[in-house]
Amino acid sequence: MQTLIRETLLGHLQEITTLADGYAGGDFAGGTMAWLKAVEDSLGKLRHPQASLAAAERARVAAAGDEPSDAAEPCRRSRRKHARWVAREALGRVEERLREEVLAIDARFAELRDKLAQAVAMAHAQDPLPLPPTQPREAWLRAAWRHCRGVANVAPLLLSLEAALKPMDRLNLLDDVLNNVLASE
Numbered sequence: 001m002q003t004l005i006r007e008t009l010l011g012h013l014q015e016i017t018t019l020a021d022g023y024a025g026g027d028f029a030g031g032t033m034a035w036l037k038a039v040e041d042s043l044g045k046l047r048h049p050q051a052s053l054a055a056a057e058r059a060r061v062a063a064a065g066d067e068p069s070d071a072a073e074p075c076r077r078s079r080r081k082h083a084r085w086v087a088r089e090a091l092g093r094v095e096e097r098l099r100e101e102v103l104a105i106d107a108r109f110a111e112l113r114d115k116l117a118q119a120v121a122m123a124h125a126q127d128p129l130p131l132p133p134t135q136p137r138e139a140w141l142r143a144a145w146r147h148c149r150g151v152a153n154v155a156p157l158l159l160s161l162e163a164a165l166k167p168m169d170r171l172n173l174l175d176d177v178l179n180n181v182l183a184s185e
Helices: 002-014 016-021 028-045 050-064 079-126 137-149 155-164 167-183
Strands: none
Touching (some): 002 016, 002 079, 016 028, 028 050, 079 137, 079 167, 137 155
């Protein structure tokens, strides 16, 4: 699940370049609102708490255009400029939180990847892993996991990793580790 969340967050973060390019021209506030809505929708489906941040920031950008202009303040920004400024601030806040989430997932995976690499290396040293078939890779990954679980001194560590990771995340990490093990041979 964390893998899916990470990829979703990265996809949204990659779209920021396009939004930034639109700042000089075009409807920056409208584009930002559309991006925030897409973030809100995709993270909402994953029941991720950052979906509410995107919704709140989208509402803030929408409300920026509703503020009444004050003729007594000649320095006051135009409504359009004010909406662009609010959109820029909202985009920055959401981008920072999404980036922090990706870094947190990466940090958690790095620790678990290290443990998994140790377990796979120990299991492979005692009983070499079978070479991967070209298809289906997922079946081979599941078989490799069972193979490593069969090695007595590795099984407790793998059991703790099973408790810490969802199956999809576990298979993705295992795929990375096995690619490194097989490439080093």
